[in-house]
Amino acid sequence: MEYVATKKSDQVELREYGRTQEGRPLLFLAISSANNLNRLEDIRKANLAIANGFLTGGAAQFKALPAIVWLSYNVHGNEASSTEAAMLTIYELLREGSDCAAWLNNTVVLIDPCLNPDGRDRYVNWYQSVVGKKFNPNPLSREHQEPWPGGRSNHYYFDLNRDWAWLTQLESQQRIKLYRSWMPHVHVDLHEQGYNEPYYFAPAAEPYHEIITPWQRKFQQDIGANHARYFDQNGWLYFTRERFDLLYPSYGDTYPVYNGSIGMTYEQGGIRAGLGIVNEDGDTLTLYARLIHHVTTSLSTIEVSARQQQKLIQEFAAFFENARNKGMGSFKSFVIKADTRREAYLQKLLTLLDAHGIEYKTGTNTSAKGYNYATTKEEVFSISSSDIVINAAQTNGALVQVLFEPRTQLVDSATYDITAWSLPYAYGLQAYATKEKVAQGASWKPTTATISSTTYGYALPWNSPAAATFAARLLQAGVKLRYAEDSFFTEGKKFDPGTILILKTSNESWGNQLFDKVVTWANEQAVNLVPLSSGLVQQGADFGSDKVHPLSAPRVALLSGEGTYSLSVGEVWHFFEQQLNYPITLLNVNSFSSADLAAFDVLVLAEGRYRFLENKDSFEGVQKWIQGGGRLILLGETTRQLTKLDLGLVLRKEEDAAEKNGSPVLFKNRERDQLSAITTGSIWRVSLDASHPLAFGYPGFYYSLKTDATIFESLKEDKGWNVGQTQQEGPLAGFVGSRLQPKLNGGLVIGQLPVGRGNISFFADNILFRNFWENGKLLFCNALFFNAR
Numbered sequence: 188m189e190y191v192a193t194k195k196s197d198q199v200e201l202r203e204y205g206r207t208q209e210g211r212p213l214l215f216l217a218i219s220s221a222n223n224l225n226r227l228e229d230i231r232k233a234n235l236a237i238a239n240g241f242l243t244g245g246a247a248q249f250k251a252l253p254a255i256v257w258l259s260y261n262v263h264g265n266e267a268s269s270t271e272a273a274m275l276t277i278y279e280l281l282r283e284g285s286d287c288a289a290w291l292n293n294t295v296v297l298i299d300p301c302l303n304p305d306g307r308d309r310y311v312n313w314y315q316s317v318v319g320k321k322f323n324p325n326p327l328s329r330e331h332q333e334p335w336p337g338g339r340s341n342h343y344y345f346d347l348n349r350d351w352a353w354l355t356q357l358e359s360q361q362r363i364k365l366y367r368s369w370m371p372h373v374h375v376d377l378h379e380q381g382y383n384e385p386y387y388f389a390p391a392a393e394p395y396h397e398i399i400t401p402w403q404r405k406f407q408q409d410i411g412a413n414h415a416r417y418f419d420q421n422g423w424l425y426f427t428r429e430r431f432d433l434l435y436p437s438y439g440d441t442y443p444v445y446n447g448s449i450g451m452t453y454e455q456g457g458i459r460a461g462l463g464i465v466n467e468d469g470d471t472l473t474l475y476a477r478l479i480h481h482v483t484t485s486l487s488t489i490e491v492s493a494r495q496q497q498k499l500i501q502e503f504a505a506f507f508e509n510a511r512n513k514g515m516g517s518f519k520s521f522v523i524k525a526d527t528r529r530e531a532y533l534q535k536l537l538t539l540l541d542a543h544g545i546e547y548k549t550g551t552n553t554s555a556k557g558y559n560y561a562t563t564k565e566e567v568f569s570i571s572s573s574d575i576v577i578n579a580a581q582t583n584g585a586l587v588q589v590l591f592e593p594r595t596q597l598v599d600s601a602t603y604d605i606t607a608w609s610l611p612y613a614y615g616l617q618a619y620a621t622k623e624k625v626a627q628g629a630s631w632k633p634t635t636a637t638i639s640s641t642t643y644g645y646a647l648p649w650n651s652p653a654a655a656t657f658a659a660r661l662l663q664a665g666v667k668l669r670y671a672e673d674s675f676f677t678e679g680k681k682f683d684p685g686t687i688l689i690l691k692t693s694n695e696s697w698g699n700q701l702f703d704k705v706v707t708w709a710n711e712q713a714v715n716l717v718p719l720s721s722g723l724v725q726q727g728a729d730f731g732s733d734k735v736h737p738l739s740a741p742r743v744a745l746l747s748g749e750g751t752y753s754l755s756v757g758e759v760w761h762f763f764e765q766q767l768n769y770p771i772t773l774l775n776v777n778s779f780s781s782a783d784l785a786a787f788d789v790l791v792l793a794e795g796r797y798r799f800l801e802n803k804d805s806f807e808g809v810q811k812w813i814q815g816g817g818r819l820i821l822l823g824e825t826t827r828q829l830t831k832l833d834l835g836l837v838l839r840k841e842e843d844a845a846e847k848n849g850s851p852v853l854f855k856n857r858e859r860d861q862l863s864a865i866t867t868g869s870i871w872r873v874s875l876d877a878s879h880p881l882a883f884g885y886p887g888f889y890y891s892l893k894t895d896a897t898i899f900e901s902l903k904e905d906k907g908w909n910v911g912q913t914q915q916e917g918p919l920a921g922f923v924g925s926r927l928q929p930k931l932n933g934g935l936v937i938g939q940l941p942v943g944r945g946n947i948s949f950f951a952d953n954i955l956f957r958n959f960w961e962n963g964k965l966l967f968c969n970a971l972f973f974n975a976r
Contacts, residue, residue: 188214188277188300195281197221198291205361208342211304213361218280219295220288223253230255230295231369237504238370238447239582240511249504254496256489257297257371257448259439260481262348264306265338266379267314268457268474272481273300279486287486290493297371302358303340303347310338314461322462324471326382331459336753343765344757345957348376349604352437352590353959354542355761366443367544372499373406373449373492376439377481379457383467385424386480387454388414391440392432394598398515398585399433399444402502406449409495413487423480434597435604436589437959445586447506449499453484507582514579516588520625522550522557524617525573528683528886531651532614532961533575534633534713539610545590546581548627550574557621560593560611561872563919568619576627593620594920605868605894607921608959612870612890615962633713638706641718644730645705648717649685650884652766652961655968657714658687659769661705662740667693670973672734672880675727678719685883685973687738688730689716738972741788741818743769748776751795755822758955759793762964784812789971792821794953800828814943820970823953824897834940834947835906839898839930866931868894869921873911873936880973881910881939881948884965890919891936892960896927897951898934908975911937937966939975946975 192201198221205213217227233252236242258276260269277298280287301307310333318330325331336344341358350359380387390407411427418425431452433441443450456466457477466472492499509515523533540547550570559566570576579587589595590610597606611618638645647654649670661668669688674681694701709716722730729735743763747756756773763771774782776797784790790809792800799805810832813819821829829836873889875882882889889911901909915933917923923931936951948970954963 188216191277191281192216198224198281200224200227204365205358207305208357209305211308213302213304213358214300215365216277216298216300217295218277218291218298219253220291223291223295227295234370235368237500238507240508249500250497252500253292254294254373254492254499255297255369255371256294256373256492257299257366257369257375258485258488259299259302259374259376261300261307262302262376262439263339263346263378264303264308264341265310265333266458267307267310268379268455268477268481269377270301270307271474272377272478272485273298275478275482276485279482280489287489290489293493293496294489296489297369299362302362305342306338306340313338318461324463324465326459326464330461331464333459335749335751336756340753340757343761344753345761346754348378348439349437349957351439351442352543353957354539355958360542363542370446371443371448372503373488374439374443374451375485375488376450376452377485378452378454379477380454381458382456382460382464382472384454384456385426386418386456386484387426387429387431387452388484389451390428391451392429394602395433396441396445396589397596398588400502400506403444403449406495406499407451410449410451410488410491413491414484417483417487430603432602434595434602434606436586436608438604445589446583447503447585451488453481455480506585510584511580511582514588515585516579516592517622518558518588518592518620519579519623520621521577521579521587521591521611522555522568522570522619522621522625523575523577523611524619525571525575526617528648528650529616530634531653532616535961536610536614536616537575537631540577543583543586545577545583545587547575547577547631549629549631550576551626551628553626555619555621555623555625557619558593560609560618560620560919563593566619570625572628575631576625578624578627580624591618591620597922602867602922605892605921607868607870607892607918609870609920612919613892613960613962615890636715638709638716639718640706641702641720643721644688644690644719645702645716646682646719647687647689647714648682649687650683650965652964652968653712653714654687654884655965655972656767657709657712658738658972659767660708660712661689662738663769664704666697666701666705668738669730669735670738671728672736673727673878675724677721677724678717680717682717683884684878685880685969688719688735690719690722690730693737739788741971742786743789743791743971744772744774744787745791745793746776746779746795746797747773747793750776750797751793755793755795755953755955758953758958759791759822761958762955762967766958766964767968780808784809784817787817789818789820792819792825794823794825797825797828800825801831803832806832810942813945813947816944816974818945818970818974819947820967821947821949822955823950824895826899826949826951827897829940829947829949834942835902836938836940836949837900839900839934865896866893866918866921866923866927868892869918869923871918871931872914874914875937876908876910879908879910879939880975881908881937881966881969883969883973889937889966890962891952891954892956892963893918893931893936893952894956896930898931898936899938899951901935902938902940907938907940909935909938911935941976944976
């Protein structure tokens with residue numbers, strides 16, 4: 188890249204826009220004609236002015252500007268042909284005598300040659316270590332059997348192609364700043380799929396989100412027709428309008444679409460192929476064949492964009508103009524109700540909105556009628572000056588609509604990812620969606636409460652992961668903590684169960700420095716503490732009661748390796764290191780049988796298959812550790828394995844609807860029939876036993892994202908605690924198959940099994956899903972820190 192930028196400095200600009208988690212550079216090239224490159228910054232600023240409605244000179248001005256085409260390669264590290272294709276695409280764009288020279292007069296081509304350098308290097312280094320003098324095309328050869336965790340994901344095993352909207356990863360956070368500083372008219376995300384698959388390109392499959400414009404649909408067809416022309420000339424197989432839809436907002440195609448671009452995914456067969464592999468047709472698919480297909484579609488995309496440069500910019504301008512003046516979608520405003528107990532969640536949400544350029548302000552003292560996210564009903568509600576109002580009529584109104592709408596409309600339930608993600612549910616916030624525009628007040632400012640001094644102690648309300656992060660810091664510093672099992676009333680305030688107490692008791696070694704240190708750390712982390720003057724409370728248990736327990740610093744282990752789901756392992760690992768800032772030991776499952784569990788207090792099982800959960804005999808060693816006081820935490824599908832251990836946990840079953848009504852399934856309908864027994868990411872209201880430590884910090888309910896059919900019968904009283912059960916009325920949002928829904932109504936999804944002096948906490952739904960489901964993180968912290976007995 189540096190060589191090209193040096194040799195063709197009049198047409199190429201190379202920038203480093205960030206670093207990966209492992210310190211590798213994230214690179215970005217701008218390629219165009221010499222004339223365009225000379226005014227590159229002016230072009231960028233003019234394009235942002237168009238998006239924001241500041242440049243409205245019409246066709247004449249638009250004609251003077253080039254279309255901006257962004258090509259993203261290798262977001263999945265082991266889809267290795269993509270970066271190779273990026274290099275050849277760059278060469279073809281700049282080659283003397285190339286047809287591309289004329290295209291570059293009408294386009295600025297932005298190329299990110301490798302979105303995931305950490306994952307790519309993991310794959311390439313492994314492959315080079317196992318490939319022979321010549322590559323072996325036999326699919327059984329070890330060079331085609333990539334070991335765990337594989338190179339698909341980044342350092343923390345996250346799928347970066349599911350993180351465009353949520354921005355949980357460092358690479359995504361840096362990239363979105365760059366993306367939003369350009370706002371391209373066309374964005375292509377180039378991938379690989381199974382090596383037996385033909386090439387896929389636009390137009391995309393249904394479902395399309397309803398806000399996608401007719402023009403965005405049409406341009407996909409134009410692009411597809413041009414690609415098909417080249418592929419037909421070469422006799423290459425391809426398919427369109429299948430599998431890859433435009434709905435879930437956090438992909439490299441949908442996020443650009445919801446930001447006014449033409450967003451597309453291209454998929455080349457080639458995962459596991461290495462330098463070459465024999466496919467099911469008996470042909471050898473080589474790396475060169477794979478990359479040349481990507482080069483062809485890359486250049487074809489630029490060609491069509493250059494040809495329709497003026498129309499692209501006109502429609503880009505119209506997209507945002509329509510969003511500002513008319514709004515897109517059913518709702519005009521979204522109101523987030525203020526709640527001091529959920530303030531940390533609100534601040535986290537607003538930080539995300541800032542990153543996406545979404546505007547918001549406080550409310551005014553009034554009332555409105557709107558859709559209540561909690562009850563799913565139209566209701567009249569009051570608005571205060573402390574509430575947040577997000578109006579859909581703004582430049583980024585399309586993205587607002589997609590991220591906040593309570594229910595996403597589906598024209599086809601056969602979708603590639605989850606069908607529900609509404610941010611008020613994800614953050615556990617009370618919200619309303621209105622069909623009339625709500626008046627806004629002043630700009631929002633975070634509260635900055637001053638922590639008063641004390642000589643007795645402080646109370647830390649346990650109501651967010653931020654509180655858990657602060658408690659974790661204190662524990663690691665050696666500060667002794669206690670927590671109240673029940674609510675209490677003192678200092679003129681009510682404190683909920685789980686409140687953390689920071690007292691002089693047991694902290695004498697700190698001397699007079701204790702509270703100064705605690706307040707300093709609290710201010711650094713923007714955590715509010717309530718000063719206490721006495722251990723005598725007006726209502727509830729005094730601080731010396733046996734209802735107030737010591738809180739110790741748990742020693743935590745997480746199983747990883749073959750058999751575990753790397754994405755789920757990464758979610759736990761990332762949460763500990765990047766949010767909780769608490770140490771965790773990753774143990775390899777292959778050596779787990781020889782591990783000394785006495786060195787740990789908590790063992791976390793991410794989603795996966797574990798041999799020691801296969802039966803009672805294999806579980807015996809772990810069970811003895813739990814009986815001695817250990818705590819086991821299970822997430823997602825892994826909880827199913829508990830039913831094999833005779834602990835009293837039983838999976839719910841569903842009736843086979845086809846057998847019951849005697850209607851056989853037709854062969855042509857087999858895929859549709861399978862949909863009736865699944866859920867593709869639905870949101871459920873879960874009733875919580877607020878008195879149980881697993882539910883500390885929650886208002887008696889939780890919004891759960893259910894991505895599979897795992898659900899249990901209620902535990903019998905002598906077997907354990909039924910902490911969280913789904914509502915009987917069905918999901919709040921998202922698709923659930925007709926056969927599956929009765930099974931999911933009123934079932935157990937959160938529970939705890941007492942085992943001797945320890946316990947097993949299980950969460951049927953992955954409460955750390957992609958680490959964007961903020962509302963689930965405190966549940967995990969409860970299982971981690973509180974040892975209910």
